[in-house]
Amino acid sequence: xQAGMESLSFTLPGRKPLPAGFAxxxxxxxxxxxxxxxxxxxxxxDCTFEVATSARGFGSIWEAVVRDFHDRHGLAGARVxxxxxxxxxxxxxxxxxxxxxxxx
Amino acid sequence: xxxxxxxNRRAQRREARLARVTSALGTALRGKQVDATQAVALLxxxxxxxxxxxxxxxxQKQADFLADALVQVDPARVHDLHMVQSxxxxxxxxxxxxxGIASKLDFSFxxxxxxxxxxLVSQGRLQIGAIHTYLELFSRYFVDLTPQxxxxxxxxxxxxxxxxxxxxxxxxxAIVEATAFSGGLVIAQVxxxxxxxxxxxxPAGWVDYVVPAPKPHWIEPLFTRDxxxxxxxxxxxxxxxxxxxxxxxxxxxxxHGIGFDTAxxxxxxxxxxxxxxxxxxxxxxWALNPHPALIPAIEAGWVESIHSFGxxxxxxxxxxxxxxxxxxxxxxxxxxNRAFCQAAGHYACDLFIGSTxxxxxxxxxxxATLGRIAGFGGAPNMGADARxxxxxxxxxxxxxxxxxxxxxxxxxxxxxxxxVVQIVETFREHMQPAFVEKLDAWxxxxxxxxxxxxxxxYGEDVTHVLTEEGLANLLLCxxxxxxxxxxRGVAGYTAVGLARDRRMVENLRDRGVIQRPADLGIDxxxxxxxxxxxxxxxxxxxxxxxxxxxxxRFRNW
Numbered sequence: 001x002q003a004g005m006e007s008l009s010f011t012l013p014g015r016k017p018l019p020a021g022f023a024x025x026x027x028x029x030x031x032x033x034x035x036x037x038x039x040x041x042x043x044x045x046d047c048t049f050e051v052a053t054s055a056r057g058f059g060s061i062w063e064a065v066v067r068d069f070h071d072r073h074g075l076a077g078a079r080v081x082x083x084x085x086x087x088x089x090x091x092x093x094x095x096x097x098x099x100x101x102x103x104x
Numbered sequence: 105x106x107x108x109x110x111x112n113r114r115a116q117r118r119e120a121r122l123a124r125v126t127s128a129l130g131t132a133l134r135g136k137q138v139d140a141t142q143a144v145a146l147l148x149x150x151x152x153x154x155x156x157x158x159x160x161x162x163x164q165k166q167a168d169f170l171a172d173a174l175v176q177v178d179p180a181r182v183h184d185l186h187m188v189q190s191x192x193x194x195x196x197x198x199x200x201x202x203x204g205i206a207s208k209l210d211f212s213f214x215x216x217x218x219x220x221x222x223x224l225v226s227q228g229r230l231q232i233g234a235i236h237t238y239l240e241l242f243s244r245y246f247v248d249l250t251p252q253x254x255x256x257x258x259x260x261x262x263x264x265x266x267x268x269x270x271x272x273x274x275x276x277x278a279i280v281e282a283t284a285f286s287g288g289l290v291i292a293q294v295x296x297x298x299x300x301x302x303x304x305x306x307p308a309g310w311v312d313y314v315v316p317a318p319k320p321h322w323i324e325p326l327f328t329r330d331x332x333x334x335x336x337x338x339x340x341x342x343x344x345x346x347x348x349x350x351x352x353x354x355x356x357x358x359x360h361g362i363g364f365d366t367a368x369x370x371x372x373x374x375x376x377x378x379x380x381x382x383x384x385x386x387x388x389x390w391a392l393n394p395h396p397a398l399i400p401a402i403e404a405g406w407v408e409s410i411h412s413f414g415x416x417x418x419x420x421x422x423x424x425x426x427x428x429x430x431x432x433x434x435x436x437x438x439x440x441n442r443a444f445c446q447a448a449g450h451y452a453c454d455l456f457i458g459s460t461x462x463x464x465x466x467x468x469x470x471x472a473t474l475g476r477i478a479g480f481g482g483a484p485n486m487g488a489d490a491r492x493x494x495x496x497x498x499x500x501x502x503x504x505x506x507x508x509x510x511x512x513x514x515x516x517x518x519x520x521x522x523x524v525v526q527i528v529e530t531f532r533e534h535m536q537p538a539f540v541e542k543l544d545a546w547x548x549x550x551x552x553x554x555x556x557x558x559x560x561x562y563g564e565d566v567t568h569v570l571t572e573e574g575l576a577n578l579l580l581c582x583x584x585x586x587x588x589x590x591x592r593g594v595a596g597y598t599a600v601g602l603a604r605d606r607r608m609v610e611n612l613r614d615r616g617v618i619q620r621p622a623d624l625g626i627d628x629x630x631x632x633x634x635x636x637x638x639x640x641x642x643x644x645x646x647x648x649x650x651x652x653x654x655x656x657r658f659r660n661w
Contacts, residue, residue, distance in 0.1 A: 033335075033533070055535060061597045064597050064602060065597060088530070090529055090530060090572040090573075091335070091336070094629070094631070098629055
């Protein structure tokens with residue numbers, strides 16, 4: 001991880017398991033005001049979110065954004081990795097929903 | 105019986121000024137024409153201490169050569185001027201206060217000079233009379249802030265002193281009329297002297313001196329927005345504006361702010377709005393500067409008419425070639441007029457949509473932030489219900505009905521209402537929240553000793569708040585509490601948004617007070633930049649058939 005980045009991690013109980021043989025989904029780009037979201041298969045029934053962000057000190061907002069996304073989709077057995085370069089919550093939510101739309 | 109009072113003191117004072125100039129300039133004065141090298145001498149002879157002076161600082165066009173000259177006058181001869189000008193744009197506009205040439209200021213907008221203005225006020229070197237809207241300041245030119253001397257800018261003059269302002273007429277007619285008909289002096293800087301002006305924008309009889317300036321006056325291309333910088337979130341909000349407001353009310357007559365959010369709307373008309381079958385049903389008449397972003401909609405036949413406050417650099421030939429749409433003279437070039445266009449936006453438009461920096465829980469919005477006195481410009485004239493309006497339109501009647509249904513007495517008397525929309529992303533760049541418990545304007549008012557906080561658009565006038573999270577229709581709110589929750593309900597992940605009463609917000613959504621993108625039949629994932637009718641400056645040039653010529657700074661090819 002780069003210096004000055006903040007890393008955050010959230011684990012939430014899932015409802016909808018990803019299908020077996022699911023291929024990784026990647027949306028977005030790491031650029032100023034933007035972010036990259038990757039969804040992968042993981043063991044267990046939780047959904048874990050690993051956030052690396054260049055904007056420090058916004059942990060509570062990330063938690064709220066991630067919880068709302070999880071309320072909408074409830075992925076189980078999934079790992080969601082986020083590389084963020086100062087995107088606003090609006091852009092983060094949009095990318096997360098785009099990633100979820102790419103799921104089978 | 106007393107000796108008769110002199111009733112022509114203004115005329116006498118005017119004669120004295122003219123005589124001083126004649127004697128100071130000697131042979132350097134030929135008719136009304138003054139050599140550029142004598143500009144400082146002209147001002148020193150014409151001006152008197154304490155004069156009210158309008159130095160034409162417009163939103164775009166600047167009398168920059170005369171501003172340079174004013175800075176150079178001897179403060180022992182000319183001091184304590186009271187500047188009455190709409191825009192403080194150039195450093196010279198504040199330099200005159202540093203040197204004591206001027207001491208008092210009444211103005212409308214100070215965008216680029218807002219920080220330095222705040223500093224001068226806190227140092228006590230500058231006293232602000234009031235911060236106005238454009239129309240309000242122009243109105244005061246005819247009541248109690250009439251200029252004794254006006255320093256204006258024009259494109260060309262003939263040898264008689266007739267002025268051609270070119271497309272950027274802007275404030276000039278209002279300034280000159282107030283000055284010339286009250287015994288004042290009108291001094292114009294011009295880019296060139298010609299035998300015959302293409303058309304007379306200001307008649308020679310209203311002009312006292314003409315100074316050919318060494319270089320053309322400065323104009324700022326303030327309304328050019330590069331489509332390449334429009335984000336998907338702005339596309340989403342533009343889709344919501346078109347479907348949730350323009351289509352819902354049938355908005356035919358409108359004004360847009362200058363931000364990227366509204367540029368996105370302009371660029372979605374020939375694509376997204378066309379796909380909804382809205383052509384001819386919305387957006388036919390505009391009070392708007394010639395926004396390059398509107399070119400694709402004009403070319404697709406969406407637009408019937410546009411009247412403008414000022415012009416926009418690079419749009420001259422395009423405007424000339426689309427004279428059915430723009431207001432142009434017999435010579436073919438555009439005639440703008442800020443005062444008339446502000447009146448048109450206020451009285452004859454059904455909708456204003458623009459952005460802001462901060463909004464509070466009552467819906468009050470402000471672009472004043474700590475350490476900056478930015479002023480208002482024209483937004484409050486556009487973004488206010490026109491209480492003097494009496495003619496009806498579908499959009500105006502529907503808004504009025506929504507606001508008044510169920511009320512009695514005076515507040516239930518049927519009348520229409522202007523749609524005033526604030527379009528904001530919940531967070532600006534660097535994660536600055538757009539929604540706050542208390543506007544910075546309150547602190548600024550305390551620090552600068554203002555009688556009121558500088559609120560740009562009052563919550564009472566705002567009808568809709570549009571963010572990426574949703575659209576709040578404040579017309580349907582029936583209490584301050586509902587209004588607060590409607591605003592919190594679209595404030596996203598800001599502290600204001602997170603503190604919402606979730607049950608009340610869901611109830612407001614059930615009543616249609618709050619509409620999410622899904623409620624409008626919009627999937628945020630469809631909000632793609634591919635919907636924009638132009639995605640770059642080059643696309644805009646292409647859409648114009650090569651008639652639009654953007655300034656160099658906007659060209660990367």
